[in-house]
Amino acid sequence: MREILDGVWRALTGSRPGAVELTGAEDVLPGPYRVAAAATASVAAATLAAGEMLKLRGIEPGTVTADTRHAAAAFHSEQLLRVDGVGAESVWAPLSGNYRAADGWVRLHCNYPRHEAGVCWGLGVPGSRSAVAKAVAGRSAREVEHAVVSAGGAAAELRSPEEWAAHPQGSAVASLPLVSLEPVGAAPKRTLFYSDRPLGGVRVLELTHVLAGPVAGRVLAAHGADVLHIGAAHLPRVEALVRDTGQGKRSAFVALDTEGGRARLKKLISRADVLVQSFRPGALERIGFGPAELAALRPGLVIADLSAYGWEGPWARRRGFDSLVQMSNGMAWDSSGEPSPLPVQALDHGTGWLTAAAIMTALRRQVTEGGTWRVRLSLAGTGRWLDSLGRKDSGAVEVDYSDLLEEADSGYGRLTRVRMAGGLPGAEPHWDFGTRLPGVDKPTWNP
Incomplete structure (x- = not known):
């Protein structure tokens, strides 16, 4: 697994990772793909990136740790979530x-x-x-x-x-990197506010839905960021996923199909440090929030764009989801002729964790070099990376995750949730509060 992490860290930074300890076996998840190894490397990469942010504050991060069992739990956290002791309902609609x-x-x-x-x-x-x-x-x-x-x-x-x-x-997709991280505008270096957490004082505006983007925001929140999720009252939601991915975030509604809503979004962006969005490619640009406009509106912003099939090619603007990408890219292909999906939604979760790692890497470069930065990842790109890791024995052991669960109050009731994965001795990640009900917060930044 160490060689997998080395490859991810090189893709993010061009260098080798610092002190890190990876533990556990890959048989915690079934199937031939090395999902548990990819999950562990993704968790480790995000935690290492948080450690680099901690160093900027003069705090020694210590040896980062990531364990396969905990990473596997994090990669199907929505299945392990309980509300007042009751498990989540199916996330699939009748016709899906x-x-x-x-x-x-x-x-x-x-x-x-x-x-x-x-x-x-x-x-x-x-x-x-x-x-x-x-x-x-x-x-x-x-x-x-x-x-x-x-x-x-x-x-x-x-x-x-x-x-x-x-x-x-x-x-x-084969021609694109796993992570694209590039400057898209000039901006002065930013000074970090005092905090004993990696992302303390960092404002993250999250315009995402379903899973990959919300997972990225959840990781950033666990490392101390002020994450504000923006949705809309009239849009449908998969509540089981919202309950799981909303940990540590505030939630507000803004109607982007109105002039007033777009003006409110501009005001939020003008004071944000990060914007992470998973709208269908080109959707934000059509309403005046393309990369150039964002760079002009908030010099120094880190912009993270997530897509299903990548940012080049004939399907660059095609809507897609983890289960669909697995069908398209052959990961669900089986010699039996019937679909055989991955044991967890690894493309979503992996992309979410890697996006969080890339965002923190871009933030570090913004603080040390200046500039406005753009990060791009895709589910198909994560799938290609997972496929490149080779295969393992399909068997799996029975796993008990109970010691990795914790309880927290939320707007939905008492949550039993998977504890944040990844060890960072200098500032252990955690969520300050449980999931809030959608739209209960005002669309403003905390003082």
């Missing part, structure tokens, strides 16, 4: 799932009403699973994918790894 097509398989993502409408409109059927299954069965998987995506829905054909490698988007 894998469907057998005339020549293979296709996955449809219907967790949001507009995506369900795209499936029904694209296939010309009512909103019942039996009707959708019948329509899919009579067409090729590629035809279904094209029809649903063209109608504004979200779908993915099950491709083999070889088919993905030959696909124009697969080729585009």
Whole structure:
């Protein structure tokens, strides 16, 4: 696992990591992919990046630690979460799932009403699973994918790894780095406010949904950042994921489809240190918040952009989710011919942790060098990295995670949650409070 971490750290910084201890075996998660090793390296990279921020404050971070069992728990924290002792409901809507097509398989993502409408409109059927299954069965998987995506829905054909490698988007992803970190404007160096935590006084504006972006914000909050999540009252949410990823964050609503809402967002950005967003590529730019506008509005800002399929290629603007990317890029391909997904949503969680590491790396460079910085990652890029790590035995041991859980009050009730992963002796990461109900906070920064 150490060589995996070395590779990630080189991608982030161009150097070797400092003092770090990795423990545990990879058999804590089933399947042939080295998910537990990738999870451990991702947790370690983010914790090392926090340690580098701590050094800027004159505090010795100590030896960073990351354990495979704890990292595995963090990578399916939404499944382990309890509210008042009750486990989370299914995150999947009734029409979401894998469907057998005339020549293979296709996955449809219907967790949001507009995506369900795209499936029904694209296939010309009512909103019942039996009707959708019948329509899919009579067409090729590629035809279904094209029809649903063209109608504004979200779908993915099950491709083999070889088919993905030959696909124009697969080729585009292969040409991109795991993490893109580049300056996009001039700005003076920023002075850190006094704090005994790595990100104390750092303001993070989070415009994200679902999983990867919220996981990144959750990691930053655990290292002391003031994270303000911005949503909208009229937009649907997957509450089970919100309850899990909202630890340590404030939550406010801003209607970005109104002039007043966009003015409020400009005011928030003008005082932010970090903006992390996972809107569909190009969506923020269309309403006046592209990289150039952001750099002018807040010189010195760290901008983190997350996407499903990368920022180059014919699918650069395609909406996508972890389960869909696994189908597209061949990670769900199995010799049986049926989809075989990863044991956890590793592309989402991995991208979230790596984004947090990249953001902290960019913050350190902003403090030491100045400049406005842009960070870019994608689920497909994380999938390519995971695929490159090789394979392991598919078997797994039975794992008890109970000692990694803690309780906290939240707006939803008493949470039993996975404790923040990654050890940093100089300032152990933790969340200051549990998940707040969506929209309960004012869209302003703390004094």
